[in-house]
Amino acid sequence: MDLRHQEIFQRYVYAGAVTRNPDAVAALFTEDGVYDAPLVPEGHPLYGRLVGREAIRAGLRAYHRQLARPGTVDTRHSTHHLHDTADPDVFVAEIDVAVDEADGRRTTMSLVQVFRLRAGQIALLRDYFTEPPTGASGRHPR
Numbered sequence: 001m002d003l004r005h006q007e008i009f010q011r012y013v014y015a016g017a018v019t020r021n022p023d024a025v026a027a028l029f030t031e032d033g034v035y036d037a038p039l040v041p042e043g044h045p046l047y048g049r050l051v052g053r054e055a056i057r058a059g060l061r062a063y064h065r066q067l068a069r070p071g072t073v074d075t076r077h078s079t080h081h082l083h084d085t086a087d088p089d090v091f092v093a094e095i096d097v098a099v100d101e102a103d104g105r106r107t108t109m110s111l112v113q114v115f116r117l118r119a120g121q122i123a124l125l126r127d128y129f130t131e132p133p134t135g136a137s138g139r140h141p142r
Contacts, residue, residue, distance in 0.1 A: 002084050005091040008117065009082060012125075017073045017097060022060035026053040030121045035059065037127045046127075071099040074106065089117040 008028070015024035029035070035050040045062035077098035084091055093113045100106050111129035115122055 002082075002088070002091065004117075004120070005082055005084065005115070008115065008120075008122065009080070009091075009093055012115075012122070013080075016060070018075065020064045022057045022064065025060055026057040028122050029053055029056055029125075030118050030123045033122055034124045035127065036125065037129065039128055039130050071101040071107070074098040074100045077106065089123075091115050 012025065012028055015021050015028060032052060033056065035046070035056045037044075037046040040046050045066060046059050050056045050059045078096060080093055080095045082091055082093050091114075093115065095111050095113065097109045097111070098106055099109065109129065109131070111127065113128065114124075114126040116124040
């Protein structure tokens with residue numbers, strides 16, 4: 001595994017899922033970086049391609065404000081697998097995020113992310129995830 005990929009991924013997860021800091025996430029991207037979540041529906045704060053740090057920051061800020069599932073990420077029970085590709089600037093992350101819900105349940109959200117890097121920053125992130133409808137308990141109650 002490329003250690004650079006592991007470091008960038010860990011910084012992204014900490015800034016995004018753990019601390020929910022849109023400024024820190026945006027700083028990981030190139031100035032013209034693109035965040036793309038192709039599976040989210042129209043009207044979602046992350047719908048469409050967010051181009052540039054300011055658009056990424058604004059989209060994530062709106063997303064965090066309206067989170068239907070404001071639980072806490074449980075890093076001890078979350079898992080990920082990183083896959084290097086033939087292109088040294090591209091890697092894929094398979095992720096199962098464990099979330100401790102306010103009502104005491106633990107749920108898991110599974111997703112895949114494709115990272116394309118440029119000069120040590122994220123130039124493109126394709127984030128393949130869907131969210132359960134409001135009030136749903138999540139994909140895998142634990």
